[in-house]
Amino acid sequence: MQPKQISSTGNAIVKEAARLKRKRNRYQSRLFLVEGEDLLESARVRGLRPRQVFVLEGYEELAAGLGAGGGGSGSGTTDVYSCGRHVLENISELGSSSRIVAGFDFLDGKLA
Numbered sequence: 001m002q003p004k005q006i007s008s009t010g011n012a013i014v015k016e017a018a019r020l021k022r023k024r025n026r027y028q029s030r031l032f033l034v035e036g037e038d039l040l041e042s043a044r045v046r047g048l049r050p051r052q053v054f055v056l057e058g059y060e061e062l063a064a065g066l067g068a069g070g071g072g073s074g075s076g077t078t079d080v081y082s083c084g085r086h087v088l089e090n091i092s093e094l095g096s097s098s099r100i101v102a103g104f105d106f107l108d109g110k111l112a
Helices: 012-019 023-029 037-045 085-091
Strands: 004-006 031-035 052-056 079-083 100-105
Touching: 012 023, 012 052, 012 079, 012 085, 023 031, 031 037, 037 100, 052 085, 079 085
Parallel strands: 004 079, 052 079
Antiparallel strands: 031 100, 052 100
16 A cells, blocks of 8 residues: 655644644544654554554655555554655654554553
């Protein structure tokens, strides 16, 4: 699956993802963000699939194996977006230069 390009922080999808920085918005939407390759790999190994993946342009291969097109952690599909650094920084809470950020549905149980 070819990632969709997002080049503006004014994009509605980016704005919605950036809103997840606030706890209230995470609970209202029942979504949370995961940043970085290690955490996303841990989620993949546990069979969790993100609803959305935002990956830095030039690093699209990082999204491989994260369930792209195969359904989110609940149902539906995983949308993959290729973004510039400024877009990822708008979504990110870490302040470091994450190359990948993904949105997941809330989990109904505990991870073992």
